[in-house]
Amino acid sequence: MKTFLKWSSLFASVVALLLLVWIFEPLDLAKALGEYLLPTSVKTVSLACTPISEDPPPDLIKVVDEQRGLYHLRLQSTAVCRSDHSDPAQEGRFSALPRSEQFRIDWKPLSRGCCSARFGRHVIVAVGNSKESGSVIVQAALIESRGDYLNDAWQRFTQKLDRMKGSFSRH
Amino acid sequence: MVEHRTFNAVVAGSSPARLTNTLRDLVERTAAGETSRATAPRFSQLRRRSEQLIVEEAQTYVFPSPTSHDFLDQNGVNQCNRFVQIVLENAGTVPPLAAVSIIEQAIAKSRIGQYLGYSAGPSYPASAGDWAFPRTTMKCWMNVPTKFNDSLAGGPTLDPADRAEPGDVIAETIFRYSDASGHVGIVQAQQQTISADSAIDCADAASGLPVQPAGTIDVSDYGFRPDNWVDPLKDPRSGQPCRLYGKNSSAVVKRFVCK
Numbered sequence: 001m002k003t004f005l006k007w008s009s010l011f012a013s014v015v016a017l018l019l020l021v022w023i024f025e026p027l028d029l030a031k032a033l034g035e036y037l038l039p040t041s042v043k044t045v046s047l048a049c050t051p052i053s054e055d056p057p058p059d060l061i062k063v064v065d066e067q068r069g070l071y072h073l074r075l076q077s078t079a080v081c082r083s084d085h086s087d088p089a090q091e092g093r094f095s096a097l098p099r100s101e102q103f104r105i106d107w108k109p110l111s112r113g114c115c116s117a118r119f120g121r122h123v124i125v126a127v128g129n130s131k132e133s134g135s136v137i138v139q140a141a142l143i144e145s146r147g148d149y150l151n152d153a154w155q156r157f158t159q160k161l162d163r164m165k166g167s168f169s170r171h
Numbered sequence: 172m173v174e175h176r177t178f179n180a181v182v183a184g185s186s187p188a189r190l191t192n193t194l195r196d197l198v199e200r201t202a203a204g205e206t207s208r209a210t211a212p213r214f215s216q217l218r219r220r221s222e223q224l225i226v227e228e229a230q231t232y233v234f235p236s237p238t239s240h241d242f243l244d245q246n247g248v249n250q251c252n253r254f255v256q257i258v259l260e261n262a263g264t265v266p267p268l269a270a271v272s273i274i275e276q277a278i279a280k281s282r283i284g285q286y287l288g289y290s291a292g293p294s295y296p297a298s299a300g301d302w303a304f305p306r307t308t309m310k311c312w313m314n315v316p317t318k319f320n321d322s323l324a325g326g327p328t329l330d331p332a333d334r335a336e337p338g339d340v341i342a343e344t345i346f347r348y349s350d351a352s353g354h355v356g357i358v359q360a361q362q363q364t365i366s367a368d369s370a371i372d373c374a375d376a377a378s379g380l381p382v383q384p385a386g387t388i389d390v391s392d393y394g395f396r397p398d399n400w401v402d403p404l405k406d407p408r409s410g411q412p413c414r415l416y417g418k419n420s421s422a423v424v425k426r427f428v429c430k
Contacts, residue, residue, distance in 0.1 A: 048410040085407045098409035099373035099385075101416065109247040117247075 034120070042076045042141050043122040045098060045107070049081035049137050056080045059093065060138040063127045067113045073123055073142035083128070083135045096126040096137045121149045221427050222338025224262040229357040229365040232258070232388040242367040243386035250386055251355050251367040255340060256296035258357055264427050265311040267297035300352025302342035303423045311429035315339065331424035332394050335361065340425045341394040345416055354416065356393055358424070364393040364417075373413035377404035394422035 056064075056078055068075055095115035097103070107117035107124070115127040121144045128137040144152075232238050232254070242250040242257075259266040297309065305317060315331040322328055335341055335358045342355035356366025367386045368374075375382045383389075398420050402412035 046409055046411075048406075048408060083408075096408060098406050098411065099370075099376060099413065100406040100409050100411035101370055101373075101414050102411050103406075103409060104247065104369065105415075111246045 040121075040143060042143075043119055043124070044077070044079070044139060044141050045103060045124060045126070047081060047083075047096065047098070047126065047137060047139060048085070049083035049135075051079060051081045052136075054080055054136075056138045057129055057136060060127050060129060060136070063093070063114055064125045064138065064140040064142075067110070067116045067123070067125050067140075068142055070113050071110065071123060071142075071144065072148055073144055076141040076143055078138060078140045081137050081139070083137060085135065092130060094128050094130055094135075096128040096135070096139070097124075098126075121146070221262065221264055222336065225258060225264060225338040225357060225427070226359055226365075228262040229258045229359065229388075233365055234371075234383060234387050234389050236388070239388045240384065240386075242388065243384050244367075244369055249354065249367055249369040251369075252296055252298050252302070254367045254388060255302070255355050255357060259340075259427075265429055267301065267309045267312070298352045299342050299355040300344050302340055302355045302425060303344040303353045305423045309425070311427055312340065312425040313428045315424035315426055330419050330422065332419045332422040335394070335422075335424045336426070338427065341422050342425070343394065343416060343418075343421045343423065354393065356391075358394075359390060362392050362395045363390050364395070365390050366393055368393075370414045373406050374404050376407050377413055391417070393417035394424075395419055 061078075064075070064078070067073065097107075097109070097115060097117055103117075107119050110116045110118055110123065114125075116123055116125045123142045123144065125140045125142065126137065128135045232241065242254040244250065256266050301309070305314060315334050316329075317331055318328040332341065337358055337360055339358040340355060341358050341364055342353060344353040354366065354369075356364040359365050365388060368389045368391055369385045371383050371387045371389055372385045394417055396417045396419060398418055400418060402414045404413040405411065406413055
């Protein structure tokens with residue numbers, strides 16, 4: 001009886017673990033745990049522009065504030081820089097997020113609002129003003145609270161469950 | 172049957188000497204295994220026709236076509252597999268089927284599922300990762316031999332991309348993407364892949380061209396880049412190379428083999 005209980009509990013544990021891995025997907029789960037356990041840091045991206053000590057333009061700071069409110073984030077740092085590069089297609093305000101493949105691998109763009117991308121709990125907002133002489137770019141580093149981050153993970157989990165229920169109900 | 176009909180027609184209007192020569196020729200060709208090719212033109216012509224249709228259909232989407240923006244990246248997620256699926260459907264071929272129930276999803280993930288024509292993933296259409304799985308043969312889509320196959324056969328070794336032909340599907344698994352399993356496109360010719368290009372905006376900006384949104388359909392050398400390739404185009408915003416992937420040795424090529 002003891003052997004049976006031992007093997008059945010082992011089997012149940014393995015099934016539960018496989019189910020967890022399947023539902024959360026390993027990287028997502030690992031990242032969520034890492035984000036929860038590791039100390040808070042500041043993450044920024046390297047932009048091809050020269051740092052300046054001016055105050056950020058108010059219209060660009062407004063964009064940062066909007067993203068902060070939209071995703072309930074905390075502002076960690078703000079940096080202003082100037083770029084000689086001026087994209088003729090960009091007039092006025094533009095997203096200054098990098099377009100390189102490396103950036104796309106590391107950071108996931110946020111769908112709501114403007115000019116922001118996420119890496120785990122970290123969010124950056126990179127927005128610029130284009131002028132004939134070049135551009136002024138503001139990069140802000142923001143962070144989501146651990147509670148909100150886990151809540152988001154939970155939402156993704158429940159969405160997966162809903163999709164599974166949906167696929168069962170079709171048959 | 173074709174070789175028989177051909178042979179009878181030759182026999183009907185031939186002198187004995189010519190008939191003997193024809194027979195000898197036929198026997199020699201049979202011994203050399205050439206007569207089986209008599210039926211081959213019909214099949215290969217059909218396959219060529221399918222390949223041609225796939226390429227022609229894919230070309231209708233290439234920028235500056237009005238439909239070149241039909242598969243733009245959504246929230247940073249590339250729609251390259253959807254583009255391939257639509258092209259293959261419109262060209263009248265058999266793209267991998269969807270798995271709709273959880274049971275079918277389980278089947279789809281198994282080897283049997285691959286042969287039944289399901290994609291390896293639970294979502295529809297087949298993902299880039301499905302296309303790029305080198306040991307998966309999806310219904311009607313056979314892998315072009317790899318270097319490993321060549322080494323077993325003892326011949327010269329070639330990457331699948333070196334053997335790519337117009338109308339083939341070329342794909343690569345990219346594990347580092349958080350929201351995609353890789354990239355997939357249609358081979359237009361050697362060194363030319365038509366795909367929903369998520370790096371087009373970066374490449375355009377670096378080249379000083381009007382910037383097209385990520386996911387615009389274009390022709391690139393994706394899947395044919397040498398191993399030591401470093402993108403000469405750099406993102407003006409970050410200074411990083413626009414593109415990192417699409418190397419020849421990483422590409423998996425699948426070919427439509429059904430009539």
